[in-house]
Amino acid sequence: MKLRDLLVRLAEHQVRFSVIGGIALIARGVQRATEDLDIAYARDRENLSRLASALGPIHPRLRGVPPGLPFVLDEASLRSGLNFTLDTDLGPLDLFGEVPGLGTFDHVDAASSEIEVDGVRMLALTLEGLERAKRAAGRPKDLVDLGYIRALKG
Numbered sequence: 001m002k003l004r005d006l007l008v009r010l011a012e013h014q015v016r017f018s019v020i021g022g023i024a025l026i027a028r029g030v031q032r033a034t035e036d037l038d039i040a041y042a043r044d045r046e047n048l049s050r051l052a053s054a055l056g057p058i059h060p061r062l063r064g065v066p067p068g069l070p071f072v073l074d075e076a077s078l079r080s081g082l083n084f085t086l087d088t089d090l091g092p093l094d095l096f097g098e099v100p101g102l103g104t105f106d107h108v109d110a111a112s113s114e115i116e117v118d119g120v121r122m123l124a125l126t127l128e129g130l131e132r133a134k135r136a137a138g139r140p141k142d143l144v145d146l147g148y149i150r151a152l153k154g
Helices: 002-012 022-027 045-058 075-080 105-110 127-137 140-153
Strands: 017-019 037-041 084-088 091-096 112-117 120-125
Touching: 002 037, 002 045, 002 091, 002 120, 017 022, 017 105, 022 037, 022 112, 022 120, 022 140, 037 105, 045 075, 045 084, 105 112, 120 127, 127 140
Parallel strands: 017 120, 037 091
Antiparallel strands: 017 037, 084 091, 112 120
């Protein structure tokens, strides 16, 4: 699974992040498919540097922009931006400096707990954190996910 390789890469580079999307839902017990990895990331200078180092070799590219548009994901571009939708050699990756319904990484971190996904230890949003984020996002797929979360919470 290439998404697992992406998680391993982030962990090996000691990036401070929390899984916030479909992978977090799956890890918490929701039976659904996902093709991308959504993470919230800490925005301190050291973490931005680690994130850029982790992603550089897997050729991050902005998703949904014309091919050939110049883009370099480095510490400066991460500091200048906030949320990024990327394609990488290991699959799609969405980076969130802020998460609707939760806020900055410190808020996401407080709404997360450590889990293991396919042998990789990481932080992921709890069901309560996922519920807040999904409610704030409000897209049709998020509303479906809210139903799954309610069913798991009983």
